[in-house]
Amino acid sequence: MLVEHPRAVPGGATVRDRLTQPRVLAVACVSAVLVLLIGLQVAAWVSGFDGPLASLARDYLGTPKSMSVPWAGLVLALVGVNARRRVYAVAAAVGIDAVYAGLRLLDGKSFSVGNGPTIVLTALAVVAALRWTGRERADALKAAALGALLVLATKVGDVWLHVTTAVRPAVFDEYLLLADHALGDPSWVLGRVVDALGPEVYAVLHWVYIELPVAAIVVAVWQLRRVVPTGQWPTHYLVRTFLVLGLVGPACYVLFPVVGPMFAFGPDGHGFQLGDFWPIALPPLDHDPAALPFDEVTPRNCMPSMHTAWALSLFIHTRRDIDGTRAPAWLRWGGAFWLAATVAATLGFGYHYGVDLVAGVVLCLTVESALRAPERGWGLFRWRLVGFGTAVFAGLLLTYRYLAVPMADYPVLAGALVLGSAAAVAVAFHATWFAAAPRRVAEPVGVS
Structure with missing residues (x-):
């Protein structure tokens, strides 16, 4: 009996493989998303909130x-x-x-x-x-x-x-208050600055803070503008980083639960706060910190600062086009503004401590290093950079939790080490992906 074999195509795959593999992968992904959504909806019904x-x-x-x-x-x-x-x-x-x-x-x-x-x-x-x-x-x-x-x-x-x-019914804000002293208590500083600048500045910063997805879409559309006319998708673009950060970062919320200065030390703690200090006065530094029982409403979503991580990824993706050419001025300035305004909002609104932002920066650079330029493969350069970023990120969280008292006692040394470790990751990131990246002459491209 004659058996018809599938026709081979370049690369060792068959036509049938090329047709079925993407379809199977798509069905598997859709099924996984549906299972996740149904599971979360059931959990939400049991717990009494919207799913x-x-x-x-x-x-x-x-x-x-x-x-x-x-x-x-x-x-x-x-x-x-x-x-x-x-x-x-x-x-x-x-x-x-x-x-x-x-x-x-x-x-x-x-x-x-x-x-x-x-x-x-x-x-x-x-x-x-x-x-x-x-x-x-x-x-x-x-x-x-x-x-x-x-x-x-x-x-x-x-x-x-x-x-x-x-x-996580208890939060670690007392530890972060001590650790943040090494950075000069920036949330208290920016909180007073935002109050002094008036409601107009507050409104702008608030809009920037809540509309981060809009800015991301502007950048993503610009990166993907050639998909229809060329039929080619870039190997890496902002949406990939945003989604992976959203998958990885929030897992830390249950490892290091924190509610933020305006809740733990300010007026919005629903009776669980340690006092009404933020942003007028710095609370007394307790050298015997402990987990603080808190309400069942306020999310423990401070460590790391995902807004900072997402805004930094947006900034990175507005530096150059996907082909390595320099991005237009409006995009570069827009990315810089969004990052600066997001940092000002996260601190000035009392949503985060400074150490949250440092952790968010390291997380962003690590995830971006894992995803960027996939065509270059996973050589030693990538393993080294991702491993270094992961080690620094883990080291920061452990330091904030177990060395918070020494950080408050020796703020200059501790602050230099915290900022220096993040700077080291940033320097390595720039050297790997920007300094050594080929620069090409930009050519006019029509926007579809």
Whole structure:
């Protein structure tokens, strides 16, 4: 009996392999996401708070939790379709949002948007999967998956914040207050500065702080602007770093639970705070720190500062284009502004201690080193850099926890060591990915 063998293709794979492997991987990923969402939803129902599926249902039929994230997800998804379809998708999303917003206002509810982009993003993925073929289908589905992951990541993140309060009833803020003394107590300093600058500056910093996903989408769209005309996806772009940071960083919240100065030492501690100090006066430095029992509402999401890590990754990705050429001035200045404003907000609003930000910087550079330029492989240069960053990150957390008292007693030495270790990781990162990277002459490129 004759047996027909699959036709071989270059690289040792068969045509059947090339067709089935991506499909199997996609089904496996979708199945894993569904299992995760269902599991978190069940846990949320048992614990008495909203889960990811309930929140997602409101994005479709009710009042969305966020007005900007659904639109950011749709904009990211549109990098995979042509200009004509982008216009249709945006028009449909705006129309649906207008209808939903009008119905809410007629019902006496507050103004909100976000239903339209959620519905259109879902429709885009369904139409691409069922109606389109070839590269057109592949690009649309990949972009839609990125947009959906951005939205779902925020839903999972909300549940994880509830988990941190359930599994860690006590927080380590007393340790960080001592450790932060080595950096000059920057949250108290910036808190007074922000108060003195007035409500206008506060409003700008608050908008920057909460709209970080919007800035990330601007950078991501710029990086992915050539996908449709060229059919090629870059090997690395900002969304990958954002998603991996969001997966790795929050795991530390249960290892090192911290609520922040304005909660532990300020007016928003719901009766659990050690006093109303922030930002007017520095609390007495207790040389016998202990875990502080806290409420069941405030997330333990300070260590490390993920806003700092994400803002730094945005800054890094605005330095150069994906081909190694220098980024345009508006993007470089925008990235620098967003990083500076985010740092000012995290400290000036009392959300973080200075040592949180240092840990966030090291985490960002380590994750970015693991993901950057995958075509260069995992040689000694990458293992060395990722290992160094991981060791410094772990060392910082252990130092904050077990050497907080000596850090407060010898602040100059301790501060120099903390900042010096982060600087060493930054220098190694720059030497590996920027100083040694080839520089090319930029060529004018049309934006699709």
